[in-house]
Amino acid sequence: MKKIFVIGLGPGSFEQMTQRAINAIENSDIITGYDYYIELIKDKIKGKEIFSTPMKQEIDRCKKALEYALQGKTVAMVSSGDSGVYGMAGIIYQVCSEYPEIEIEVIPGITACCSGAALLGAPLTHDFAVISLSDLLTPWEKIEKRLLLASEADFVICIYNPSSKKRADYLKRACEIMLNFKSKDTPCGYIRNIGRSGEEYNIVTLYELKEIKVDMFTTVIIGNSQTKIINGKLVTPRGYRNL
Amino acid sequence: MKKIFVIGLGPGSFEQMTQRAINAIENSDIITGYDYYIELIKDKIKGKEIFSTPMKQEIDRCKKALEYALQGKTVAMVSSGDSGVYGMAGIIYQVCSEYPEIEIEVIPGITACCSGAALLGAPLTHDFAVISLSDLLTPWEKIEKRLLLASEADFVICIYNPSSKKRADYLKRACEIMLNFKSKDTPCGYIRNIGRSGEEYNIVTLYELKEIKVDMFTTVIIGNSQTKIINGKLVTPRGYRNL
Numbered sequence: 001m002k003k004i005f006v007i008g009l010g011p012g013s014f015e016q017m018t019q020r021a022i023n024a025i026e027n028s029d030i031i032t033g034y035d036y037y038i039e040l041i042k043d044k045i046k047g048k049e050i051f052s053t054p055m056k057q058e059i060d061r062c063k064k065a066l067e068y069a070l071q072g073k074t075v076a077m078v079s080s081g082d083s084g085v086y087g088m089a090g091i092i093y094q095v096c097s098e099y100p101e102i103e104i105e106v107i108p109g110i111t112a113c114c115s116g117a118a119l120l121g122a123p124l125t126h127d128f129a130v131i132s133l134s135d136l137l138t139p140w141e142k143i144e145k146r147l148l149l150a151s152e153a154d155f156v157i158c159i160y161n162p163s164s165k166k167r168a169d170y171l172k173r174a175c176e177i178m179l180n181f182k183s184k185d186t187p188c189g190y191i192r193n194i195g196r197s198g199e200e201y202n203i204v205t206l207y208e209l210k211e212i213k214v215d216m217f218t219t220v221i222i223g224n225s226q227t228k229i230i231n232g233k234l235v236t237p238r239g240y241r242n243l
Numbered sequence: 244m245k246k247i248f249v250i251g252l253g254p255g256s257f258e259q260m261t262q263r264a265i266n267a268i269e270n271s272d273i274i275t276g277y278d279y280y281i282e283l284i285k286d287k288i289k290g291k292e293i294f295s296t297p298m299k300q301e302i303d304r305c306k307k308a309l310e311y312a313l314q315g316k317t318v319a320m321v322s323s324g325d326s327g328v329y330g331m332a333g334i335i336y337q338v339c340s341e342y343p344e345i346e347i348e349v350i351p352g353i354t355a356c357c358s359g360a361a362l363l364g365a366p367l368t369h370d371f372a373v374i375s376l377s378d379l380l381t382p383w384e385k386i387e388k389r390l391l392l393a394s395e396a397d398f399v400i401c402i403y404n405p406s407s408k409k410r411a412d413y414l415k416r417a418c419e420i421m422l423n424f425k426s427k428d429t430p431c432g433y434i435r436n437i438g439r440s441g442e443e444y445n446i447v448t449l450y451e452l453k454e455i456k457v458d459m460f461t462t463v464i465i466g467n468s469q470t471k472i473i474n475g476k477l478v479t480p481r482g483y484r485n486l
Contacts, residue, residue: 006365011351013263015262016262018258018353019260020259082353082357084357084360084361084365085360085368087365087368089361089368090369090481093364093365093474094480097474100474106364108254108353108358108360109353110352114352114353115351118349118351121332122327122332122335122349125327125328125329125333126381128372129373129398130373137482138482142397145396146397146398149393149395152392153393154389230340236333238329240381240382
């Protein structure tokens with residue numbers, strides 16, 4: 001069988017993986033992923049072949065996975081969170097587009113907006129939008145437009161990739177856009193290192209969020225007009241009528 | 244300890260739960276949830292007390308959970324998907340607002356947009372918005388506004404609760420709104436009974452989606468301007484430049 005599993009491991013601790021993800025890893029011949037995730041599953045992959053490529057070389061990694069799959073090996077590509085949300089699943093379909101004989105199975109995991117929301121309280125009880133601030137492959141104008149319209153629509157907004165060395169002020173710029181439609185007192189939260197050592201979260205207002213320094217391991221959630229703080233947690237009610 | 248776990252079990256099969264969810268269930272004294280989910284975890288809850296309430300009586304269920312927790316019992320409230328996404332987590336924080344001594348721990352699960360996306364291919368590789376069509380607690384005008392602005396922003400849109408007996412034509416109305424900004428050829432997918440018997444999915448155009456009959460167990464994903472079909476799967480590229 002020519003098969004590639006694209007597996008989301010969830011937020012970074014072994015107990016937050018699903019049994020389905022673990023089974024797929026055990027049923028694969030070859031495993032690929034960043035070292036951190038390989039380490040997390042090392043008890044499950046003894047004796048299996050492992051290959052890795054440096055960060056940002058995702059396409060090379062997919063091509064290598066394809067090569068192995070064409071040889072009849074079952075390949076597991078593992079990543080954190082959900083491999084379908086800003087993950088490898090899309091790229092692997094694109095790389096394998098000329099090879100319909102390759103079976104691709106995407107195994108979902110818990111993505112950062114869900115694991116982050118659970119730490120903050122319950123901010124995603126109502127409609128929300130998920131936006132990445134990375135402009136590596138998307139024009140910044142498109143990102144700005146989405147931030148503006150999502151704010152106008154009163155979505156809870158969850159931000160992935162809020163910052164990097166080259167994009168140190170992007171979260172601040174995003175906050176300024178959201179402030180066109182969201183109140184400066186809107187409750188927000190941010191979470192670092194979800195599910196692993198150094199996990200921390202904080203709740204601030206949208207105005208305060210502007211000045212918060214975040215890194216690429218941070219996920220940010222901005223409330224909607226109904227979001228409030230209850231006993232130190234961020235909670236969006238499930239509707240606009242009273243409980 | 245006065246503790247309530249609010250646990251998301253994921254898309255409905257035992258192997259899609261996380262070990263963390265299973266551990267929390269095993270560490271609880273009392274379990275509550277709909278029969279279907281209780282059945283799914285029955286091997287893990289032998290000898291534990293179980294209580295349930297009819298559908299739509301979520302607030303009563305939360306109040307009962309609070310009552311047990313105040314007695315010093317550890318309560319597990321289980322539900323499908325992620326308990327934080329249109330789930331019970333928000334309500335439990337609201338119901339317990341006067342009782343800060345109750346510890347609430349939300350344990351995330353895989354929500355339907357992620358499990359549904361994995362079946363369809365990789366439609367959520369880029370920014371997306373999640374919208375419920377239920378107007379039970381939200382004015383329809385607010386839902387319409389979100390559909391319109393999310394379409395204008397070129398989000399992939401994931402729809403929860405697309406229909407019910409009383410809302411048979413809501414998906415059609417939503418499609419008509421999205422067609423203001425999305426092409427009628429936009430690739431879309433819908434998934435029924437994710438992760439359980441009767442699981443099925445289909446890929447159609449946005450124009451065709453208008454006439455599709457869906458039920459409350461269906462999740463719908465509408466592509467963005469970049470979404471395409473590759474080998475029968477729905478794929479959104481991760482950016483706007485070439486691979």
